[in-house]
Amino acid sequence: MKTVELTCINCPLGCRIEVMMNEAGGIELVTGNSCHRGDIYARKEVTAPTRIVTSSVRVYGSRTGERMVPVKTASDVPKGKIMDVIRDLAGVSVPCPVRIGDVLMKDIAGTGVDMIATKNVD
Numbered sequence: 511m512k513t514v515e516l517t518c519i520n521c522p523l524g525c526r527i528e529v530m531m532n533e534a535g536g537i538e539l540v541t542g543n544s545c546h547r548g549d550i551y552a553r554k555e556v557t558a559p560t561r562i563v564t565s566s567v568r569v570y571g572s573r574t575g576e577r578m579v580p581v582k583t584a585s586d587v588p589k590g591k592i593m594d595v596i597r598d599l600a601g602v603s604v605p606c607p608v609r610i611g612d613v614l615m616k617d618i619a620g621t622g623v624d625m626i627a628t629k630n631v632d
């Protein structure tokens with residue numbers, strides 16, 4: 511039996527969660543979470559961890575003189591793909607105007623997830 515200790519990142523409480531795992535890698539018990547979201551997070555974190563990735567990309571043609579727009583993945587991507595996502599963003603430049611929710615890159619790093627704008631830039 512092995513115990514994995516985690517801090518839940520789903521809310522500011524940051525519950526300390528323990529996941530007891532058997533020799534085969536199966537989850538036996540999750541404790542320390544104060545709500546069901548923590549249980550879901552812990553089970554996913556020890557089996558297939560994922561994250562939303564936030565960053566920014568260059569824009570051109572902004573009438574307000576802005577040079578960057580903040581972006582995020584439209585949903586979680588596998589943790590192991592985060593650096594690939596960041597690499598794919600390097601050198602990307604998009605024309606203005608940009609609207610919140612605009613898809614700026616489709617299928618980023620082959621994850622099947624789109625990169626979307628999180629701010630309007632005129």
Ligand code: SF4
Binds near residue numbers: 524542549
């Ligand atoms: S387990 Fe629930 S209450 Fe605790 S940090 Fe996670 S989301 Fe917040």
